[in-house]
Amino acid sequence: MGRWEPDARERLENAALELFLEHGFDNVTVPEITARAGLTTRTFFRHFVDKREVLFADADRMPILSARLVLDAPHELTPMELVERGLPMLASAFEGRLDQLKQRKAIINSNDGLRERELRKMERLVEAIAAAFRERGIDDLTAAVVAETTVGVVKVALRRWIESDGREPLQAIMSDSLMRISSAFDQLYERPKVGQKVHSRPDL
Amino acid sequence: MGRWEPDARERLENAALELFLEHGFDNVTVPEITARAGLTTRTFFRHFVDKREVLFADADRMPILSARLVLDAPHELTPMELVERGLPMLASAFEGRLDQLKQRKAIINSNDGLRERELRKMERLVEAIAAAFRERGIDDLTAAVVAETTVGVVKVALRRWIESDGREPLQAIMSDSLMRISSAFDQLYERPKVGQKVHSRPDL
Numbered sequence: 001m002g003r004w005e006p007d008a009r010e011r012l013e014n015a016a017l018e019l020f021l022e023h024g025f026d027n028v029t030v031p032e033i034t035a036r037a038g039l040t041t042r043t044f045f046r047h048f049v050d051k052r053e054v055l056f057a058d059a060d061r062m063p064i065l066s067a068r069l070v071l072d073a074p075h076e077l078t079p080m081e082l083v084e085r086g087l088p089m090l091a092s093a094f095e096g097r098l099d100q101l102k103q104r105k106a107i108i109n110s111n112d113g114l115r116e117r118e119l120r121k122m123e124r125l126v127e128a129i130a131a132a133f134r135e136r137g138i139d140d141l142t143a144a145v146v147a148e149t150t151v152g153v154v155k156v157a158l159r160r161w162i163e164s165d166g167r168e169p170l171q172a173i174m175s176d177s178l179m180r181i182s183s184a185f186d187q188l189y190e191r192p193k194v195g196q197k198v199h200s201r202p203d204l
Numbered sequence: 205m206g207r208w209e210p211d212a213r214e215r216l217e218n219a220a221l222e223l224f225l226e227h228g229f230d231n232v233t234v235p236e237i238t239a240r241a242g243l244t245t246r247t248f249f250r251h252f253v254d255k256r257e258v259l260f261a262d263a264d265r266m267p268i269l270s271a272r273l274v275l276d277a278p279h280e281l282t283p284m285e286l287v288e289r290g291l292p293m294l295a296s297a298f299e300g301r302l303d304q305l306k307q308r309k310a311i312i313n314s315n316d317g318l319r320e321r322e323l324r325k326m327e328r329l330v331e332a333i334a335a336a337f338r339e340r341g342i343d344d345l346t347a348a349v350v351a352e353t354t355v356g357v358v359k360v361a362l363r364r365w366i367e368s369d370g371r372e373p374l375q376a377i378m379s380d381s382l383m384r385i386s387s388a389f390d391q392l393y394e395r396p397k398v399g400q401k402v403h404s405r406p407d408l
Contacts, residue, residue, distance in 0.1 A: 160345065
């Protein structure tokens with residue numbers, strides 16, 4: 001007790017997820033989590049601010065990780081090349097953690113407050129990516145919409161990966177998602193422009 | 205009092221927005237709103253379930269309106285054509301209401317609970333659009349990612365329109381946003397594929 005526990009963080013996470021699933025997020029206390037993990041509350045608070053943080057620690061790291069991926073990438077890359085390059089690296093942060101993410105999703109979906117918090121975390125991810133794009137000199141509007149599109153892909157791909165029980169690699173679902181959007185745009189601009197609505201195509 | 209008031213809804217909305225801005229959302233009661241509007245609380249409850257509904261009544265209509273736009277469109281349209289066609293119609297629902305939307309945004313941004321609720325409403329919009337796409341026979345993954353992209357465009361365009369004080373028409377910002385995403389994909393796939401990362405391009 002009190003000694004440095006190299007796997008303490010993971011044991012606390014697993015204990016917390018188990019207990020949240022068994023008793024409901026609201027009914028679990030930090031001492032119950034540490035008892036299940038065989039660790040002290042002091043150790044818990046070295047790793048997490050509160051029990052909610054156990055669920056959102058990853059979500060808090062994603063904006064920082066994503067911004068770094070964008071900012072550290074070679075100078076000549078276009079916005080979508082940054083996305084295509086960054087998504088597999090983001091995906092690798094989730095590899096091998098399917099069961100944990102499934103449990104986490106079940107807990108979050110069972111609690112309105114947690115679902116809303118999850119949405120805000122995704123919003124912060126959008127903002128972080130857009131800010132990193134702007135820092136690379138990408139114009140505001142492109143930065144904003146490409147960041148939204150990227151996080152849309154991350155959300156859809158993560159959900160699909162978890163729901164399909166990891167049948168396809170997360171990375172493949174992300175690339176596939178990106179290609180679907182691209183194809184949808186191809187269909188738009190390749191079709192004959194019969195009856196085209198002038199008002200919907202402003203000058204660029 | 206109690207009689208049918210043709211402009212009651214709008215008067216209640218305006219009174220509520222004024223009071224929320226003056227005193228903070230949490231500190232305003234329904235009787236205060238009706239007093240300011242010169243109407244009865246009975247009239248209020250004919251239009252809104254509670255004071256929060258005044259802020260989210262539009263947000264509740266958007267999923268229904270969007271789904272109808274998708275489902276009623278000609279059969280041969282591709283997903284992105286549906287989006288290109290639907291966005292101007294969605295934009296027209298906001299025309300002439302810039303001041304009201306600016307006030308609403310200020311109120312929502314000042315309150316964490318309202319911000320989270322706004323995010324959930326946007327999430328419901330994504331789900332409604334994706335469901336309408338699927339009903340048209342569009343595959344799940346395309347439906348999901350194109351719906352996310354669409355709502356990303358709506359969010360970014362509305363924010364930009366409000367922040368720029370309506371300098372450009374909302375509809376033009378939406379089309380512009382869509383074109384920026386499309387251009388970003390063009391840049392990706394037109395570039396020479398030197399050093400292409402094989403893992404990020406799965407078979408489709």
